[in-house]
Amino acid sequence: MPAQPPWLDLCAADALDPAAPLRVEQAGTAYAVFLLDGAVHVTQDGCTHGPGSLAEGYVDGQEIECPFHQGRFHIPTGRPTAPPCTIPLRTWPARVIAGRVCIDPAASTPPAGAA
Numbered sequence: 001m002p003a004q005p006p007w008l009d010l011c012a013a014d015a016l017d018p019a020a021p022l023r024v025e026q027a028g029t030a031y032a033v034f035l036l037d038g039a040v041h042v043t044q045d046g047c048t049h050g051p052g053s054l055a056e057g058y059v060d061g062q063e064i065e066c067p068f069h070q071g072r073f074h075i076p077t078g079r080p081t082a083p084p085c086t087i088p089l090r091t092w093p094a095r096v097i098a099g100r101v102c103i104d105p106a107a108s109t110p111p112a113g114a115a
């Protein structure tokens with residue numbers, strides 16, 4: 001695995017199912033890992049509206065529907081697309097390295113600690 005940036009290994013790429021996001025906990029953070037049209041995307045797992053786990057949600061095109069109140073987000077950007085969700089998800093650029101889904105944990109959008 002390349003030395004820079006300090007990649008965080010989340011899961012095996014072949015564990016991903018386009019119809020079902022994968023919840024992964026690493027270093028105290030819960031991530032939802034998606035496979036859309038052959039591309040890997042990583043968001044926070046917790047819905048910004050409440051206690052819903054997005055990895056338990058319903059994938060519809062490029063959107064994830066939260067199982068709790070059916071709010072929606074655009075997976076690649078984390079942008080909310082349907083109420084009651086109004087706060088974007090954190091997302092991380094992801095890449096597959098040697099068959100493993102990896103992110104740079106310091107490169108989230110929005111950055112850690114942002115409102």
Ligand code: FES
Nearest residue numbers: 047050066069071
């Ligand atoms: S907890 Fe996700 S829409 Fe309310």
